[in-house]
Amino acid sequence: MSDDHLFLVRQIAKGDKQALAALYRAYERPCYKFIVSRLNDPHEAADILHEVFMDIWRVAASFEGRSQVRTWIFGIAYRKVIDVHRKRGRVTVTDEVPETDDVAEAADAGYAAKQEAEHLAYCMGTLSDDHRGAVSLAFYEDMTCAEIAEIAGVPEGTIKSRLHHAKKLLLHCLSGRIKGRAVA
Amino acid sequence: MTRARSEIVLDLPFLVNGTLGAAEKAEIEALMAEDALLAAEHEALAAIREGMQAEDIRSPGEFGLARLMRDVGREGAGPATLKDPVQAPARAWVWQVAAALAVIGFLAQGYLLRDSSAPQGGYQLAGAGQPGALVVTFAPGATEESIRALLVEQNLEIVAGPTALGLYRLDLVGGGDPAAASAALAAAADIVESVENAPN
Numbered sequence: 084m085s086d087d088h089l090f091l092v093r094q095i096a097k098g099d100k101q102a103l104a105a106l107y108r109a110y111e112r113p114c115y116k117f118i119v120s121r122l123n124d125p126h127e128a129a130d131i132l133h134e135v136f137m138d139i140w141r142v143a144a145s146f147e148g149r150s151q152v153r154t155w156i157f158g159i160a161y162r163k164v165i166d167v168h169r170k171r172g173r174v175t176v177t178d179e180v181p182e183t184d185d186v187a188e189a190a191d192a193g194y195a196a197k198q199e200a201e202h203l204a205y206c207m208g209t210l211s212d213d214h215r216g217a218v219s220l221a222f223y224e225d226m227t228c229a230e231i232a233e234i235a236g237v238p239e240g241t242i243k244s245r246l247h248h249a250k251k252l253l254l255h256c257l258s259g260r261i262k263g264r265a266v267a
Numbered sequence: 268m269t270r271a272r273s274e275i276v277l278d279l280p281f282l283v284n285g286t287l288g289a290a291e292k293a294e295i296e297a298l299m300a301e302d303a304l305l306a307a308e309h310e311a312l313a314a315i316r317e318g319m320q321a322e323d324i325r326s327p328g329e330f331g332l333a334r335l336m337r338d339v340g341r342e343g344a345g346p347a348t349l350k351d352p353v354q355a356p357a358r359a360w361v362w363q364v365a366a367a368l369a370v371i372g373f374l375a376q377g378y379l380l381r382d383s384s385a386p387q388g389g390y391q392l393a394g395a396g397q398p399g400a401l402v403v404t405f406a407p408g409a410t411e412e413s414i415r416a417l418l419v420e421q422n423l424e425i426v427a428g429p430t431a432l433g434l435y436r437l438d439l440v441g442g443g444d445p446a447a448a449s450a451a452l453a454a455a456a457d458i459v460e461s462v463e464n465a466p467n
Contacts, residue, residue, distance in 0.1 A: 115326040222316040225284040243277035
């Protein structure tokens with residue numbers, strides 16, 4: 084599959100629009116899902132997705148194949164979203180990990196979130212962009228730590244740390260949401 | 268075990284998504300067998316991942332592809348015009364049209380998503396008579412984002428255009444006051460170049 088996508092990128096570099104369309108069909112959905120998970124704005128996410136593939140069209144010739152096509156594309160998307168946050172002047176939403184008295188309870192709450200998609204979406208929205216990006220790539224795309232680190236341009240240890248903090252924040256948030264709902 | 272517990276537990280998300288190597292997997296699974304909390308966290312993360320993967324996202328799909336192909340086609344012809352200053356006004360106009368067409372695409376998509384029970388109704392492209400309460404031209408410097416934000420804010424959608432002169436016809440979504448919408452558009456001079464009531 085990755086060889087097929089590499090071939091498509093090579094064809095795009097030669098100006099093959101059909102190859103661009105094929106690559107778009109292969110990555111449009113996962114890439115959009117990743118972008119919208121970090122922006123919470125479907126319209127803006129659609130614009131960013133468009134920009135990502137316009138960039139692919141423009142710079143395909145410079146792709147040397149040292150990374151996978153997938154990480155290359157998600158890397159472009161990752162940086163585009165950072166640009167959006169910079170333009171918005173957005174600050175980190177949540178970086179402090181609250182103390183959780185009962186980790187097991189939080190974990191149970193997370194498990195219950197299987198049926199609570201709205202809680203999950205809410206809690207994802209409370210994460211900082213760095214945390215959300217790492218979680219999205221790990222759980223939407225099932226990427227390895229090395230792939231996520233390459234996309235984000237940081238060491239693997241940083242990704243592990245971000246995911247560790249994001250996990251605590253998510254479980255804490257889900258615990259609060261679900262307990263609150265139970266009380267109400 | 269060759270690594271500290273604090274280091275091993277950082278691999279938990281990658282155990283959940285199935286990307287750990289065999290050695291790391293064995294390490295963390297051994298740790299989980301002794302640590303009920305870590306096992307509970309694993310279960311919770313697995314549920315979160317399952318929930319995320321089950322999310323139904325409505326992506327731009329074929330609308331996005333059509334937009335991409337259109338813009339790529341225009342960009343393909345771009346270098347010659349970029350080098351020719353005489354062509355600059357035409358480029359601005361073409362860009363303006365591209366931005367508005369993109370708005371049409373996304374408003375149409377939004378409409379279809381809002382009312383999937385009535386796929387035959389509602390949105391129509393230009394050429395289906397002369398619908399619309401207002402006729403506008405957009406400022407050359409207006410971005411797609413700013414146009415879209417303004418139209419959404421005023422409950423307006425593009426129902427026809429552009430004409431050869433760059434005119435667009437707008438209608439109010441779900442009724443509303445055309446005079447108030449017209450005033451709001453006129454006030455947004457950096458986005459809307461001209462606005463007038465559509466002749467009936």
